[in-house]
Amino acid sequence: MSDEINEKRRTFVKGLLGLSILSAIAGVGTISAYIGTSPPGTKLQYPRVKVANINELISLQQKGLPAVIPFCYPLTSEPNILVKIGKPVKDGVGPDQDIVAFSRVCQHLGCTIACLPNYPSDKCNSGYYVEIGPPYAPEKFNNVMFCPCHGSVYDLTDDAKVVSGPAPRPVPRVLLEYDNTTGDIYAVGMVGPVILGRGPPGLTGTNLTENLIPGMFGGTVVDSNTVRNCGST
């Protein structure tokens, strides 16, 4: 064989190289779809479900317990609380305008808000942190939610305003409807940013019915059976 360079072969090999680079670039798109860079599934609608009857909240109050009922909404993986505060509050429903519901997903970094074990057990008996304030100043706050991860405190009487801690914004509020004839309380939607870690972060707006997308916690849209019984997702 001679040492001559076969230009034709060279061009052919270069062409092959170019083609393989192109297909590699095309492959990146396919792979990113495969690992789920865009959330899977279709966008969902907020359901209208009955959460509780007002008599349940009243009977809790009569027993001397915090009038708090945990429920999931809009997905089975997203915890909220329904609270009867005892005095009229902004956007409160019911005969006393004092029933509100908020997400329990902290807006700082997505922890589930709950009670801490070193609280007096009678203050913690429903498992949520509403009747008294955070441990460093229980007398200072009332009707607040307290996050056990980094200590954010939300004021339930003031549209879940952040009163202490690193949370950047209030937790989303569940839109409630109160049926005057039966006393049933319905959840119909949510106001506030899409819940951190359980949907695209940083999305804001009031009408989020188009943007309900399962995040890390997965879950399915609640119905009347799962709204109060929603653990096993």
Next chain:
Amino acid sequence: MSNIISKIADWLDERIGLTKNWLRPIPEYGFNFTYWFGAIAFINFLILVVTGILLAFYYTPSAQPNPEGIPLAYASTKYIDTQVPLGWLLRTLHLYAAYGMIISAFLHLVRNYITGAYKRPRELMWVVGLLMGFAMLGSAFTGYLLPYNQISFYATVVGYNLALSIPGVGTFLGYLIAGSGTQDIVQRFFLLHIYLMPGILLILLGIKLYMFENHGLHDPMRDVKKSFIKLYNWFPRGVYFVGVLFLIDLSILLIFASLFPNDLGAPYNPNNPPVVEILPEWYFYWVYELIRVQYPTSLLSWLSSLGIANPAAVFPLILVFIAVLYLFFLPAIDRGKEVHPKRRFWTIVIGAIMFGEVIMLSFIPWLFQNGFITLDTMANLVVMVVSLLLVDILMIGIVTIIFAYKKWL
């Protein structure tokens, strides 16, 4: 008989080349355990691989509930702890070997920072070493979720949301590591923990060892004429040395693991809210401390105006990122020929401040256990800033005294 053995040995030697000096000989000053922190990290890595494989015999990476309604990941970990003979020891050993690896890797970093081991021609070894540190921490973070108890689950939620908060790549990163739903996150974290992160770590180790074989140990701090340094082959003295380090390391881990077995805690269950204060592992305490304080509103709203969705999470990440950038670019910043710490005042001062701050930040959550229970979050910021300033002054003072006192070092 001995004839047969020597024949077998010769046969093997001809093919493998054991008696050839295929590893660079070790200079005499290298037989000092402070030169071996990297090797100790690797020893811990080997213990992690062995114990990890044994744990994987029984562990089920699944969030699905068993017939009793307990997630399989937790139930199988519980099974290891209670049913597998000495399973509790195995799991604690795996955990403590990870601690050992993190501690020795950190000491390796500190030592090479002080001795200027990142200087020409070892700049890329430093960079690769830092990357290995991140792969190691990634492996530790993904492993924390796997027992699927409350504290590990919610700590992972925090880490996941921190990743989501990173502007630009956050959403991609979030879906990449966690997918959608708890089943996805357990499965992907298991994959990251047992294949991807250790795999990256091993590849980087190969690259680093290749460079190490080219450059050898860096020179000792004391001036020694190179021609006078005695050299030893890896076999037998180096092998014996590593063997002794391995035995000491394993003994320490076994003693601690048998005296203080790790408690599994309560299983994660979305129905039950967390009943514990959620903390990361101690090696992430310094990040945790930076995250939980309440930064001035004006600062956060300025960051918001730049389009950052979760400034309260992004600002502490920026602080960490600056420190990390400094470490990566250190070989480019401190380019002088001097390796002796006494002739590198500013590098040592900055290093001492960073070291002191990381230790202090890690110490605050431990000092104020249930930190926000004793302190208002605004007070947390004051405590943090004041203690960091005190540490800075202390560190500058210590370094200045050492530099002023000629006889030291």
